[in-house]
Amino acid sequence: MRNETLLVRWSLQVGSLLVLAAVGCTPDESPFRAENEVLKRQVIKQESLLSSLQDGSKVMQQQIDLLNQEIRDAKSTTEAAKAEAKHQAEQLELQLAETKRMIATQMTESLKVEEKGAQSDTLPRPMPTVAKVVEDALARNGYHLKVSVKTDQRAVYVTERKISNPASLEVTGSRNQYLISLQALPDSLTKLGVKAEFERVAQGGRILTVSHEETSEIERRLINEINKALESPAKT
Template sequence: MTRSVSQTSDPRCFLRFIGGILLVTTALTASGCKPNESPLKDENERLRKQVTKQESVLISLQDGNKVMQQQIDLLNRELRDAKKETERAEAERRAMAAMLGAKVEENKKLSAEVQRAALTKAQASQSLRVEDKGGQSADLPRPLTAVFKAAEEALTRNGYTVRVGVKTDQKAVYVTERKTSSPPSLEVPGFRNQYLLSLQALPPNGTRLSIKAEFEKMAQGGRVLPAGPEEKAEIERRLINEISKALEVPNKL
């Protein structure tokens, strides 16, 4: 009985052994026929990394182009602004040049007028010959400017118009128009008079006032009556007193 069991179990073990060998052989055969995918995966990974790197470089270049374009736009805008500013400055320069040219011409005209006025004044000053002989003089303790202003006011107040007036820093000369007063009656004569005033600055702050009157008495019918030296002197002293009174007014320079 034992022997038959042993014979019966041996084929099973053999089959199991053969089956195991076949399974191992099949597995080995299958594993030997399947291709190795590891190099392809590595190559794909390497290519993927290169693509990613290239995309990053491309993005960086695009960003750089944007920044560069922004800088170009900014430079173009600055150039346009600079051009406008240059054009505005050029327009202002042309306007200023035109204004300066007009001012130069105006100054030339004014200079010519001043020279003509100075020449006329010099000629008038040279043509005047002040004769103090026979006139009345007084030294006043006031500056020249104050005295000739007071003289002008006194002459105007008494009805005398200045015919010629020449003023410098040190001297002033006035010649009045001839004033005529008709005789009111046969007994009372009229007069005809003209004043010559000379003002000379004195140190330190005074003025010498000299007055000469060409005084004549007039009878009816236009007849000229002689006037004595004392009458002329009185007329001259009267104007000196009028000027002195004008200087006494407050705030009179």
């Protein structure tokens, strides 16, 4: 009887130890679950942030593409406008050249009549050089240009009428207007023609007649001044 009691006690003790051992060996999973939940929430949050960034990047790329297209369109429009402006400028230059040619032709035809009786000389200089000297000589003597037409082969100048009022009853004044023509010749020569419309002016504005010789002298004076200027090294 005593042995049975001891056996029962021993069995209970062993059972208790086994229960305690079983309980002690079972891991507590609650901290891992909490950590997993935290990690899951962080992953979800990061995925949401990444998605937002990707959406924002797409919007920005669309804006960049739109701006690039607008820049290309603006460049294309600007280039087209430049091309059109260049074309118009070229057309205007052609029209201007044609107008000058027509004017020069008309002036040449009219000068064939006007140059009758004018003084002329052939100068050993190219026409552009002579033209510059003529312009300087007219300006130096107080003559302002009324008409100036120049082409590669011809140049025509018509001055304003210059008036010198009489200083007294004994001394007459004068008024004069020059018509000057230049024509380019072979071998860098230039034909110079000078025609003066010279008149004497008395007190009260009365116009006095002058002789052909006096008018010719006025024309020769300008030709001589042009020749002297061309002989100067500083002018040529």
